[in-house]
Amino acid sequence: MRLALALLLTVLAGPAVAQLRGVEVRVPRTFGYFLGDLVEATVAVEAEPGFALQASSLPQAGPVTYWLDLRRVETRQEGTRHILHLTYQTFYAAIDARSLEVPGFPLVLTRGADHGSTTAPVEVPGWSLGLSPLREVQPARRADPADYLRPDGLGPRLDPIPARNAALGLGVAGLLALVLLARDRAWWPFRPRPARAFADAARRLAALARGPESEAGYREGLLALHRGLDAKAGHRLLADDLDDFLARHPAFRAQREGLARFFAASRIAFFGGSVAEARDRLPLAEAGATARALAAAERAA
Amino acid sequence: MSSLSSAWSRSRPHLLLALPGLLLAGALVAGGLSWRAQATNRDIAALEANHDRPVTTEAPAQLILARVLQLARRDATEAMEPLVAALESRDAPALLARARYALGNARLRRALDLIERGQLDPAGPLIVLARQEYRRALQARPAFWDAKFNLDVASRLIRDFPELDRQIGDELKAEPKKIWTDIPGQPRGAP
Numbered sequence: 150m151r152l153a154l155a156l157l158l159t160v161l162a163g164p165a166v167a168q169l170r171g172v173e174v175r176v177p178r179t180f181g182y183f184l185g186d187l188v189e190a191t192v193a194v195e196a197e198p199g200f201a202l203q204a205s206s207l208p209q210a211g212p213v214t215y216w217l218d219l220r221r222v223e224t225r226q227e228g229t230r231h232i233l234h235l236t237y238q239t240f241y242a243a244i245d246a247r248s249l250e251v252p253g254f255p256l257v258l259t260r261g262a263d264h265g266s267t268t269a270p271v272e273v274p275g276w277s278l279g280l281s282p283l284r285e286v287q288p289a290r291r292a293d294p295a296d297y298l299r300p301d302g303l304g305p306r307l308d309p310i311p312a313r314n315a316a317l318g319l320g321v322a323g324l325l326a327l328v329l330l331a332r333d334r335a336w337w338p339f340r341p342r343p344a345r346a347f348a349d350a351a352r353r354l355a356a357l358a359r360g361p362e363s364e365a366g367y368r369e370g371l372l373a374l375h376r377g378l379d380a381k382a383g384h385r386l387l388a389d390d391l392d393d394f395l396a397r398h399p400a401f402r403a404q405r406e407g408l409a410r411f412f413a414a415s416r417i418a419f420f421g422g423s424v425a426e427a428r429d430r431l432p433l434a435e436a437g438a439t440a441r442a443l444a445a446a447e448r449a450a
Numbered sequence: 451m452s453s454l455s456s457a458w459s460r461s462r463p464h465l466l467l468a469l470p471g472l473l474l475a476g477a478l479v480a481g482g483l484s485w486r487a488q489a490t491n492r493d494i495a496a497l498e499a500n501h502d503r504p505v506t507t508e509a510p511a512q513l514i515l516a517r518v519l520q521l522a523r524r525d526a527t528e529a530m531e532p533l534v535a536a537l538e539s540r541d542a543p544a545l546l547a548r549a550r551y552a553l554g555n556a557r558l559r560r561a562l563d564l565i566e567r568g569q570l571d572p573a574g575p576l577i578v579l580a581r582q583e584y585r586r587a588l589q590a591r592p593a594f595w596d597a598k599f600n601l602d603v604a605s606r607l608i609r610d611f612p613e614l615d616r617q618i619g620d621e622l623k624a625e626p627k628k629i630w631t632d633i634p635g636q637p638r639g640a641p
Contacts, residue, residue, distance in 0.1 A: 184588075184605075185594070185597065185598040185601065218589070238588070238589065240588070240601070242602045242609075283598055284599065284602055294566060295559045295563075298558060298600050299596035300596075301522050301523070301552045302519075302596060303519065304494070304519055304545060304548055305544075306491045307491055307512050308487065309483075309485075309487035310484075312484035313480075313481070315480040316478075316480035316481035318477075319473050319476040319477035319480055320473075322477075323469075323473030323476075324470075326466070329466055329469070330466045330467060333462075333463060333466045334463075445463070448463040450459065
């Protein structure tokens, strides 16, 4: 304790209490307390080894006398020292400074053994507490007796600022995350990007698949995927280059079969002159699925 | 290490998809909380300006306290009691202390008014109740100096007589507490 000063040191002696070496009550100060003040007291009991405080003998929190409450009792043990931290609260409305007696209390120490236990009673001594008046004995005269009282005062308001700052911070972070997502998916304004070439192709194919079926539309869809592959490869990619391309971009290997069918259909459509046959082999929706899978692999790469 | 990085690259698109939604939802929730706090503050300001508006026991603790303080200005102690009891269950010792203190003040003001008019018998229990409220306020918040001051004022109106209680026994305990008929702060005789 900060200002610990030994207040009382009672050494109990004699054969009846041989297990007990001493009881000590310490308080930071014994004077200058106003009503409502908390009073911290520490009781240290020095006992023979093996003894422990009996929990049921500890003082209970609650009123001690009409002017004193015991608010809290905490115990701890340091070797053979048993220490109690007691927090009192005084409600004595003093008119002059005076000392009042804080009553002592009994404690019981026990030592457990196989054939029953040894108990040792301890008497914690009372101590005196110096209480001070808060006001003068005769205050100045007031016309209205209610003027002697302190005013009711005002309560606090809620503080909306932390929640507002959190909302602003999360909002800004959310917009940033949205920008990141747009970049990842090659949405506006991040559209024309070779790193997201398949995203563009997949979008174009999805748009064409929604529209009416036509030869021109089918060709345009195939061309969109071609352009995506060209952009990804960095040069015009033909069917024979596919293995080379997949070796350099292993992320798209899973789509090897789809891509091979796409090149085959493309050859029939553009060089075989039969769009209908090409569409039989590879419907536009399937080309779109391949493009979507490529776009997803591209994002994960 | 490589499996970690591949797991990261596989899950990154999903994370990027989820992140804006989560963050923007959080922003909405926080904005709602802030807006609600401001609405409560407007209600508190209205109560402080003495506009009458009822407050339920479910309201935020600060709003309940503002209503208690408004009722205290009108010395409406009966209406204050359920609200003070509602504050008891909230974890807000400072607000509870202020509410109990205001309730004690309202009771003490009424008692002082009765004493002014010479009605000492009904004033006694009011002072005892006011002292209980101050004591509870100090139990909730020991460093509440206004409550210490007013408890001191109330205690000089009616003092405890523990020695009588202890020595003479039960019959005297039931007797009404002695009341000082003068203004507070002018004690006659030592307790």
